[in-house]
Amino acid sequence: MALVAAPLFSAGSLAQEVTPSHGLAMHGETKYPEGFSHFDYVNPEAPEGGTLKLAVVANGFDSFNPFDIRGVAAAGISNYLYDTLLASSDDEPFSAYGLIAESIETPEDRSYVVFNLREQARFHDGKPITAEDVKFSFETLTTKGHPFFRNYYADVSKVTVEGPHRIRFDFGETKNRELPLILGQMPILPAHYWADRDFGDNGLERPLGSGPYRIGDFEAGRSVSYERVKDYWAEDLGVRAGRFNFDRIVYDYYTDDTVALEAFKAGSFDFRLESSAKNWATAYTGERFNNGTIIKEAIEHHRPAGMQGFVFNTRRPVFSDPLVREALAYAFDFEWANKNLFFGQYTRTDSYFENSELASSGLPQGRELEILEPFRDQLSADVFNEEYQPPTTEGQQGLRQNFKIALDLLNEAGYEIRNGKMVNAESGKPLAFEILLFQKSFERVVLPFKKNLERLGIDVTVRLVDSNQYIQRLREFDYDMITQVFGQSDSPGNEQRDYWHSSNVNTKGSRNYAGVSDPVVDELVSKVIQAPNREELVHRVRALDRVLLHGHYVVPHWHLTKDRVAYWNHLQRPATTPKNGIDLDNWWARP
Structure with missing residues (x-):
């Protein structure tokens, strides 16, 4: 290694050993x-x-x-x-x-x-x-x-x-x-x-850029267009060839997803990535789909699915105890939701690095166990002795058995039922919290969860706000529980600090949505960032994944290994789809 050999060379000779490279x-x-x-x-x-016309629901x-x-x-x-x-x-x-x-x-x-x-x-x-x-x-x-x-x-x-x-x-x-x-x-x-502008106060003044497009016409808050730069300096480079082919890209804003879907089918915009299983199963029908005017495809991808779930804000006293968080997960009936709401399209998520070799499984062993061993006294014994599995209602006992487990955990955490309400045994304070949403379509998932929690004597309110208010409350960590996605790449690194490190617990705008503040997690994040090779990275990420799962910071949702897309047939795409899935910047319009 260069650090070991350093005494044998002068600084100048070491510098000469570093040759320029076209990539890394x-x-x-x-x-x-x-x-x-x-x-x-x-x-x-x-x-x-x-022209490529797109929609934004916000x-x-x-x-x-x-x-x-x-x-x-x-x-x-x-x-x-x-x-x-x-x-x-x-x-x-x-x-x-x-x-x-x-x-x-x-x-x-x-x-x-x-x-x-x-x-x-x-x-x-x-x-x-x-x-x-x-x-x-x-x-x-x-x-x-x-x-x-x-x-x-x-x-x-x-x-x-x-x-x-x-x-x-x-x-x-x-x-x-x-x-x-x-x-x-x-x-x-x-x-x-x-040089003569304030970086934070430019508002809707068109900024100067260098990329393949510049801002064209826009209507404040309602639409924005981008016009391809005809003399774009990088258009002949290998990293740009075959990309950014549309002369114009337009984003129109819709406040309601149902309205946006109908607008798509009417031809108001060209492409839609569908996130709703119900819509995918029932709404993409009719003559235009039958005759190929609109194409509907589920395109397989091999990127990590990350973690979507109900996220506990552990900054709130109500969620400070991991036993409480673990108990509440038993009230979410994924199997019922998948059958009755999602048409059986989804798979339950059980890793923060789902759909990749980075996901932990079974019990820790080999190199992963070596990484975790120094922290044994600081971690729950479950990390070493129990494989993490999200609660399930499969089997004869179903939800009834889950409620029993949840009640046992809540009793262990110091709660009991009084007059039909779950209260803290010492203070008498009810166990109650709010779920914050900005997507109305998600109410059909949240309301059955709320109903199950109420059967445990827990008071739950569901608050629906507009997307701008949601963003502001997210930045301020002003929520009890939210639904959120922790996106992951195939090469986790510095972004894990933003997700999990204690230094970001009170940093407004950070993505430490759950308020994770754990010295073991901090150390594992550092180990991930400093992994010397791919093999070691995999072991370190699995160790981090396992500790996060047993911290019960989320109630895991589900994932899909395909991109559900619909598009009008004047759009065309390359024959090869990379492992990360579709990218519209590689598509083009039929001449």
Whole structure:
């Protein structure tokens, strides 16, 4: 390793050993060679032109700044307006290739990274993208941007501009192999544009970008369009060939999903990703589906499904006891919901890294057990002795047996039934909480759960708010229970700090929705981030997964290993679908 050999070489000779590379893999080698013409899952001959119309079900937007915690940003803006240093491929665990950066330099221990920028890289006003813009972007995002960036890039210790098109990031005392790659994901902002503007107060002024599209017409809160940049500087690069083929992309906002579905079938927009099993089973019918005018497909994917569930806000005293959280999970009857609400389409989720090799299973053994062993005295014995399985109603006993288990757990936690109500045995305070929702369609899932909880003597209220209010309450952690998704990639890393680390318990806008504050989890997150190779990463993620599951921070929901999509037949897609699933940026319009 370079760190061991360091005394044998001068700093200069060590620096010469680091050669520029066109791409970088998290572990191992990259799939695509230097000078590759296009990704395997795109059509490099796809025609350009046409308009893609999309829908957003939300209460509008009030900002064109997706990097600030204030306001609600317009859909699509971070994807289309800003280029990044590197571009990731969708058919590898985690590899990225030069976009704004022509090459990357990083040593074996990844203690720093140098990005060499392309001289032809340009903002939309024609001015070159320089190392000073990269430094400005990093400093702005980590000091004025969303708290996510501060966490994501926390291990960067120094930023040095070494030339107009060369910038170096040094890392502190860390073994964070992911840092060069996630720095490559950083959107690059134009320093000259923001020189006389306040980063948090630009509202709906069209910002300057460098990506494949610029903002076109918009109606505040109701619609926004993006127009393809005809002289886009990167259109001939291998990471861009066959992508971003539409001349125009339009997002229209709907406040009701049922209205949006009917608008889709009437031709008001072109593509719909369906999240409702009921809609998928019953609503996509009629002559236009029969004759192929509208195409309905369930397209298989192989990406991690992550975790969707009812999330307990453990900052609230009512959910501070894991026994209470575990007990309440026995009131959710997934089997009934899957049969009666979801037409049997779903599989129960039992891992935060579902649908991947990263998911824990059985009892810990081998290397995973070695990782967990030092924490044995700090963890529940269940972590080592019981395989985690979400409660089920399969079998003869069904929900009745679940209620018995729940009552035993609640009694152990210090609760008892008085006059038909579950109360704290000491204080007499009822066990009661609120479930916060913004999707009306989800009430049909929540209300049976509420009814089951009431049979246990627990008072539950369900509050439905609009999407903007929901976002604000989410940022402030102003809820008892929510339904939320913890999305995961095939290469977990720094984002786990934002999900689970105790440093983010009180950081407004963080994604530590459950309020996890556990020194063991903190240590396991650090181990995941510092994993030296793929094999070790898998073991460390499984250990983290197991500890989170036995912490009972969520009532797990379900997952699907297919993307349910419907689209009008003037849209066409590549023959190959990458493991991460469909990506509309690879599609095109029939000429």
